[in-house]
Amino acid sequence: MPLTIGQVALAVDVNVQTVRYYERRGLLAAPQRTVSGYRQYPEDTIGRLRFIRHAKGLGFALREIQELLELRVSRRTACDAVERKTREKIELVEQKIYDLRRINRTLGHLAAACAARRPTDDCPILGALEEHDESDN
């Protein structure tokens, strides 16, 4: 049984307007309509919306999220192109992971220093993310 826009919005805890906005932006396919014009969503729309929200929190723009969602191997899609794009995204994500790990290593040192009550002034986090500066995003 299909869901109304209000139901999916509630399930994912986003605004109804936001769902329609994503449709306009192309992140969500235009769903079936009832005779009276109401949108009817399949249940997996909820997963899609959740994915979008998570990806946003990871620093992806809506445009990028759209690209991620469009990646797939379908019957007649150029396989090579998809593979290339996919590998590009993997690189990008790997870089993000790398940066986050550096941040976390530094935060770990800081927490340790705290626990040991060793006052280490000078913002400690600044060390994280030095180097590899060119080619930023």
Add this chain to the structure above:
Amino acid sequence: MPLTIGQVALAVDVNVQTVRYYERRGLLAAPQRTVSGYRQYPEDTIGRLRFIRHAKGLGFALREIQELLELRVSRRTACDAVERKTREKIELVEQKIYDLRRINRTLGHLAAACAARRPTDDCPILGALEEHDESDN
């Protein structure tokens, strides 16, 4: 020898206005001024700006970046509070890393399927990031 705003902006490749904007926002301390009112930046400002840029790309809001930068153990700062906050940030960052890894694992499967010319329709990335939905961000 201190740097002018134009010099730091050039070094980090951001707009001069952006540097001033960060000062207004409190991400950058108001620097010394020359008698004529010119800002004089110490060299480590460059590192700080680079950190800000990277952190932005990882989905941190300026507000959060500010908090990260303010974390430090200083002489009389409540050590416990800093440690607690730091551990909170670590959790948050770890969650981001976890999510990114899920995305990348999925992208890896996709690339493999591409290479093997195995058409797997149905957007494969939707599987990544399922579960653990409550308490988002």
Add this chain to the structure above:
DNA sequence: CTTGACCTTATAGCTGGGTACAGGGTCTAT
């Protein structure tokens, strides 16, 4: 057969994070 909670489109407005412009002062080189 009406009330109230839904849905529709269209358009306007808000927040975050900048970016540009106006109007003016400064500094260095020639």
Add this chain to the structure above:
DNA sequence: ATAGACCCTGTACCCAGCTATAAGGTCAAG
């Protein structure tokens, strides 16, 4: 001593990503 490249403040504008409002249609409950 003046041109040109910088700096200053203040204000206005821009884009992404929503979010709210207006004006109206739908539908289930009573």
